[in-house]
Amino acid sequence: MNAESAPAPASSKAPRPLDVIVVGAGFGGLYAVYKFREMGLQVQGFEAGGDVGGVWYWNRYPGARVDLPSIDYSFGFSKEIEQEWTWSEYFAAQPELMAYFDFVAKRLDLRRHFRFNTRVERAAWDEERQLWVVTTAQGERFEAPYCVMATGPLSVPKDPDIPGLDRFKGELYRAARWPQTPVGYAGKRIGVLGTGSTGIQIVQEIGPQAGELFVFQRTPSFTMPMRNRRLDPDYVAEVKRHYPGLREAARNSPNGGLRPASTRAFFSVTPEERRRLLEDAWRNGGLAVLGTFSDLLLNPEANEHVAEFLRERIGEVVADPVTAEALKPRGYPVFARRPCLDSSYYETYNLPQVHLVDCISDPIVEITEKGIRTNSGEVELDMLILATGYDGLTGALLAFDVVGRDGRSVNDKWSEGARSYMGLMMEGFPNLFMTTGPNGPAALANIVRISENDVDWIATLMTHMAKNGLGAVEPALEAENAWMDIVAALAGRTLVSQAKTWYVGANVAGKPQGLSLFTGGFTKYREYCSAAIQNGFRDLVFEHEKLAVAA
Numbered sequence: 073m074n075a076e077s078a079p080a081p082a083s084s085k086a087p088r089p090l091d092v093i094v095v096g097a098g099f100g101g102l103y104a105v106y107k108f109r110e111m112g113l114q115v116q117g118f119e120a121g122g123d124v125g126g127v128w129y130w131n132r133y134p135g136a137r138v139d140l141p142s143i144d145y146s147f148g149f150s151k152e153i154e155q156e157w158t159w160s161e162y163f164a165a166q167p168e169l170m171a172y173f174d175f176v177a178k179r180l181d182l183r184r185h186f187r188f189n190t191r192v193e194r195a196a197w198d199e200e201r202q203l204w205v206v207t208t209a210q211g212e213r214f215e216a217p218y219c220v221m222a223t224g225p226l227s228v229p230k231d232p233d234i235p236g237l238d239r240f241k242g243e244l245y246r247a248a249r250w251p252q253t254p255v256g257y258a259g260k261r262i263g264v265l266g267t268g269s270t271g272i273q274i275v276q277e278i279g280p281q282a283g284e285l286f287v288f289q290r291t292p293s294f295t296m297p298m299r300n301r302r303l304d305p306d307y308v309a310e311v312k313r314h315y316p317g318l319r320e321a322a323r324n325s326p327n328g329g330l331r332p333a334s335t336r337a338f339f340s341v342t343p344e345e346r347r348r349l350l351e352d353a354w355r356n357g358g359l360a361v362l363g364t365f366s367d368l369l370l371n372p373e374a375n376e377h378v379a380e381f382l383r384e385r386i387g388e389v390v391a392d393p394v395t396a397e398a399l400k401p402r403g404y405p406v407f408a409r410r411p412c413l414d415s416s417y418y419e420t421y422n423l424p425q426v427h428l429v430d431c432i433s434d435p436i437v438e439i440t441e442k443g444i445r446t447n448s449g450e451v452e453l454d455m456l457i458l459a460t461g462y463d464g465l466t467g468a469l470l471a472f473d474v475v476g477r478d479g480r481s482v483n484d485k486w487s488e489g490a491r492s493y494m495g496l497m498m499e500g501f502p503n504l505f506m507t508t509g510p511n512g513p514a515a516l517a518n519i520v521r522i523s524e525n526d527v528d529w530i531a532t533l534m535t536h537m538a539k540n541g542l543g544a545v546e547p548a549l550e551a552e553n554a555w556m557d558i559v560a561a562l563a564g565r566t567l568v569s570q571a572k573t574w575y576v577g578a579n580v581a582g583k584p585q586g587l588s589l590f591t592g593g594f595t596k597y598r599e600y601c602s603a604a605i606q607n608g609f610r611d612l613v614f615e616h617e618k619l620a621v622a623a
């Protein structure tokens with residue numbers, strides 16, 4: 073394989089052997105396929121969904137909308153895409169995100185490299201031939217020296233562990249597998265199970281349309297005003313003029329985005345000033361509150377002050393004091409669960425047809441044929457919507473059989489928790505790469521910037537290998553252990569691990585618990601990635617190309 077080789081001559085009949093297999097057609101997969109193709113490599117992509125878009129292809133639930141600014145949540149590698157695409161809203165809704173993916177795929181001619189509706193079931197390393205052998209659900213086999221898992225941190229939906237789910241006779245929908253055909257809500261008794269980012273968006277969207285809406289809440293989330301708006305043409309023109317600088321700023325920020333990150337500690341300013349800063353941030357909307365102070369995820373006391381500020385806001389909107397009280401999150405630090413953004417979530421509870429079922433004081437016992445039974449009785453439903461989250465970070469890779477050196481599977485390797493080198497590679501799995509993988513900054517920084525960073529890093533390594541006649545690479549065990557020590561040391565400093573969330577694996581029974589995220593910020597993460605390149609990849613163990621040696 074030569075990363076700089078030209079495409080095979082048109083006269084050659086045999087298909088060119090593959091250089092890279094890419095799994096997934098979300099942000100990471102699309103950029104990977106583009107990048108490797110532009111390097112002259114032969115790429116084959118696989119995607120279980122019917123089209124490009126990754127998590128957004130599946131998440132067509134009512135009210136689905138990105139909670140990072142669209143300008144920020146978009147590719148930065150292509151000037152053409154940046155200039156020719158125009159976002160209509162500050163926070164784009166799912167249909168516009170799908171239109172964006174479609175635009176990118178067409179403009180860069182990416183679809184021809186993918187097999188859609190094709191689930192990869194197995195990937196196994198062939199030691200002798202230094203190849204990954206990938207098998208699809210249809211039983212087809214593909215081989216390539218490199219395999220890139222762009223499978224995303226949130227691609228395996230998680231059903232609730234409640235007895236009786238299969239008994240329910242009404243309409244049952246999973247937010248993360250929403251049908252493509254229209255769903256009607258008028259006049260129906262609807263239950264929404266789950267109050268994370270997804271549940272909140274669904275509730276505010278269908279609350280006004282439903283006959284009756286019952287929101288089953290176990291843990292309340294902190295949610296802040298999104299303050300979405302249409303983008304004015306002058307603003308868009310200004311952004312387009314300054315994209316290079318905006319991208320550079322995002323790449324050099326701890327959250328990988330344009331959201332300001334403060335260097336001011338909470339208790340370094342007076343109580344009046346703190347209040348003013350929080351109120352300003354609240355009025356600005358989005359995740360501005362998170363950016364007000366530098367130590368909100370480090371100092372529990374500062375965190376609690378901000379949590380109380382947010383709880384007060386709930387009380388100002390929700391008319392019924394019992395409902396307001398039940399909606400106030402307690403018992404975990406704010407921002408330790410992924411903060412949510414809403415447009416009218418709390419107002420929705422003031423509608424007469426919307427009811428909060430507090431599953432802490434009135435726990436769910438079972439799902440029945442007719443609805444949900446809690447301790448206090450049965451709530452009959454025509455429709456049940458599951459917004460119960462994902463087997464995050466590791467679920468996608470563990471869902472199929474990935475077998476590395478000496479027949480060892482990722483399931484074995486991760487039996488006590490995900491281990492990786494910078495979220496990009498694993499010891500024992502040569503030439504296998506992940507984008508936004510566990511122990512990288514996924515979920516804590518802009519996923520598009522991380523995807524681009526990861527693909528560029530992998531591409532640099534592939535080029536290095538091609539230039540040096542190298543056939544296989546994996547991290548040294550010591551290097552992987554050293555990375556895991558860094559991840560653990562940083563995790564010990566933050567409050568992020570102090571809530572029961574998908575970040576720490578708490579939402580999946582039997583899953584090893586622990587924070588599989590790099591909490592040092594995107595800037596630091598990129599520094600580590602750059603250092604690995606600068607030092608000639610000395611943390612990695614290389615093998616020469618076996619066929620080249622034999623020749």
Ligand code: NAP
Nearest residue numbers: 137138139232233266267268269270290291410459460461
């Ligand atoms: P989530 O944050 O994990 O929330 C799942 C919800 O389901 C929680 O409220 C959970 O309650 C509840 N639940 C699960 N099992 C339950 C049970 N047996 N009984 C009662 N309640 C149960 O999942 P999500 O809302 O899908 O969000 C996941 C991530 O996707 C977010 O953190 C975010 O990163 C991303 N996301 C982003 C956007 C966006 O960009 N706008 C939108 C949606 C999602 P407990 O907490 O008590 O377990």
